[in-house]
Amino acid sequence: MAFDSWYDFIDMGGYGFYVWLAYGVTLLALTILVMHGLRxxxxxxxxxxxxxxxxxxxxxxxxxERGTA
Incomplete structure (x- = not known):
């Protein structure tokens, strides 16, 4: 799928909020897992x-004890 502009890319055909939210939640979860593993x-x-x-x-x-016994 090709996008004509950056806005179209971010908007993702009207589903941008859900797409970027999913990416954000995934990134947050992976970050927490890595930090927990390091700790x-x-x-x-x-x-x-x-x-x-x-x-x-x-x-x-x-x-x-062996030396004194």
């Missing part, structure tokens, strides 16, 4: 680091 990834990385640190502390305590 979740960051939280999981932080939790993994904390868990590793805990395990290292526990291992050091066990070594200290």
């Amino acid at each position: 979740t990834r960051k939280q999981l990385q932080q939790q993994a680091v904390q868990q590793q640190q805990r395990q290292q502390r526990l291992a050091r305590r066990k070594q200290q």
Whole structure:
């Protein structure tokens, strides 16, 4: 479908509001999904680091207990 002007392109034969609204809602949903995924990834990385640190502390305590016993 060819458009004669930018107005015709934006108007989309009278359906422009619905077409652009659909694009906007889709873009918003994709943006929210990406942001949520990035935030979740960051939280999981932080939790993994904390868990590793805990395990290292526990291992050091066990070594200290064995050394004093």
